[in-house]
Amino acid sequence: MIxxxxxxxxxxxxxxxxxxxxxxxxxxxxxxxxxxxxTVWRQHIEPYGAKKAAKLIEKSGLKVVSLCRGGFFPATSGxxxxxxxxxxxxxxxxxxxxxxxxxxxxxxxxxxxxxAVARQQILDGIAAVEPHAKxxxxxxxxxxxxxxxxxxxxxxxxxxxxxxLVIALDSDWVGITVDVYHLWWDPxxxxxxxxxxxxxxxxxxxxxxxxTRDMLNxxxxxxxxxxxxxxxxxxxxxxxxxxxxxxxxxSDDFWAQDQNRLLSRIKSAxxxxx
Ligand code: ZN
Numbered sequence: 001m002i003x004x005x006x007x008x009x010x011x012x013x014x015x016x017x018x019x020x021x022x023x024x025x026x027x028x029x030x031x032x033x034x035x036x037x038x039t040v041w042r043q044h045i046e047p048y049g050a051k052k053a054a055k056l057i058e059k060s061g062l063k064v065v066s067l068c069r070g071g072f073f074p075a076t077s078g079x080x081x082x083x084x085x086x087x088x089x090x091x092x093x094x095x096x097x098x099x100x101x102x103x104x105x106x107x108x109x110x111x112x113x114x115x116a117v118a119r120q121q122i123l124d125g126i127a128a129v130e131p132h133a134k135x136x137x138x139x140x141x142x143x144x145x146x147x148x149x150x151x152x153x154x155x156x157x158x159x160x161x162x163x164x165l166v167i168a169l170d171s172d173w174v175g176i177t178v179d180v181y182h183l184w185w186d187p188x189x190x191x192x193x194x195x196x197x198x199x200x201x202x203x204x205x206x207x208x209x210x211x212t213r214d215m216l217n218x219x220x221x222x223x224x225x226x227x228x229x230x231x232x233x234x235x236x237x238x239x240x241x242x243x244x245x246x247x248x249x250x251s252d253d254f255w256a257q258d259q260n261r262l263l264s265r266i267k268s269a270x271x272x273x274x
Contacts, residue, residue: 002230002231002233002234002237004230004271004272004274005245005270005271005274006271008034008035008036008267008270009036010242010243010244010245011035011036011037011244011245011247011266011267011270012035012037012038012039012063012065012244012245012246012247013026013030013035013037013038013039013246013247013263013266014038014039014041014068014204014246014247014248014249015038015039015040015041015044016041016044016068016248016249016250017247017248017249017250017254017262017266018259018262018263019250019255020255020259021259022044022047023040023044023045023047023048023053023056023057024056025259026038026044027056027057027060027062028060029259029260029263030060030062030263031060031061031062032260033260033263033264033267035062035263035267036061036062036063037062037063037064037065037244037246038057038062038063038064038065039064039065039066039067039068039100039104039202039246039248040053040057040064040066040067040068040098040100041067041068041069042067042068042069042091042094045067045094045098050093050094050097050098051097053097053098054097054098054099057098057099058099063244064098064099064100064101065100065101065102065202065243065244065246066095066100066101066102066103066104066141066177066202066246067091067094067095067098067100067102067103067104068104069091069103069104069105069106069143070087070088070091070092070103070104070105070106070129070140071088071104071105071106071107071108071122071154072084072087072106072107072108073085073088073107073108073121073122073124073125073126074107074108074109074110074113074117074118074121074122074125074155075110075113075121076110076112076113081121081124081125084108084125085125085128085129088103088105088125088129088132089129089132091103092129092132092133092136092138093136095136095138096136096137096138100138101137101138101139102138102139102140102141102177102201102202103133103138103139103140103141104141104143104177104202105126105140105141105142105143105177106143106145106153106154107122107126107142107143107145107154107155107156108122108153108154108155109149109150109151109152109153109154109155110152111151111152115150115155118155119155119156119161122155122156122165123165123168123169126140126142126165126169126174127169130169130171130173130174133173133174134171134172134173138173139173139174139175139201140173140174140175140201141175141176141177141201141202142156142162142165142166142174142175142176142177143156143162143176143177143178143179143182143204144156144157144158144159144161144162144176144179144182144183145157145179145182146181146182146183146185148215149215157182158183158186158188158192159176159178159183159186159188159189159192159193159195159196160188160192160195162176163176163192163195163196163199166196166199175196175199175200175201176196176199176200176201177200177201177202177203177204178193178196178200178202178203178204178232178236178241179203179204179205179248180204180205180206180207180227180229180232181204181205181206181207181208181219181227181248183232184208184226184227184228184232189232189235190235193232193235193236193238193239194235194238194239196236196239196241197239197240198239198240199239200236200239200240200241200243201243202243202244202246203233203236203241203243203244203245203246204246204247204248205222205229205233205245205246205247205248205274206219206220206221206222206227206247206248206249207219207220207221207222207223207224207225207226207227207229207273208220208225208226208227209224209225210225210226214252216250217250217251217252217255218250218251218252218253219248219249219250219251220249220251221249221254221265221266221269222247222266222269222270222272222273222274223269223272223273224269229273229274230273230274233245233274245270245274247266247270249266
């Protein structure tokens, strides 16, 4: 049996979870809710610029867990692949500017590019930006995405693939982001999490609603779906991860609701189901 979490010391919320809020509103809303850590999405930084965003975050006292997101490496031309790498280098700079120790990578996929080719381009892309990440002191977390996104979002769809990438890249700066939403269905999940020993850089939670009404924006609150979240947390912790637990919920439903109330729902679901 995995012990329930006793307090909120490891709780982190993604700005995308409270998407209607600006960065400033999120910082004050989380502080008021006594949530002490935040993962920032680039779109929430954009209206301010990294420098101003960094100041606001510092003033709030919230700890930045990661910046979401980089990646999207595959492209049909060499020029566009280079563009993607430069965009990743900019994202790494932004992470460093706001004090985020980690940039999460959604690796990318493009209709018309063979998955095998896309996967090679992803490997080459991460290898190309890794020196910049290292120079800036920002780690890169490869986040495998559910196979329903293999057509246009990510050609990295299982933890096995991500683990193999990490081994091939062989860098202290490259590891794994485990998101229960993307990986819960995998019959080899437990074994593959075991393979991640010391390489899990971050951990995302939400739940899988049945039926899922939208492929992107219908994630569920922890406990409202079929993911054995606490079991997976146990496996992740056994693999050496004791860092923040990040609530990342994209939901048109929740975005239409009062965001302060959403945070209190998150807090109770967190203790009951994570
Ligand atoms: Zn995630």
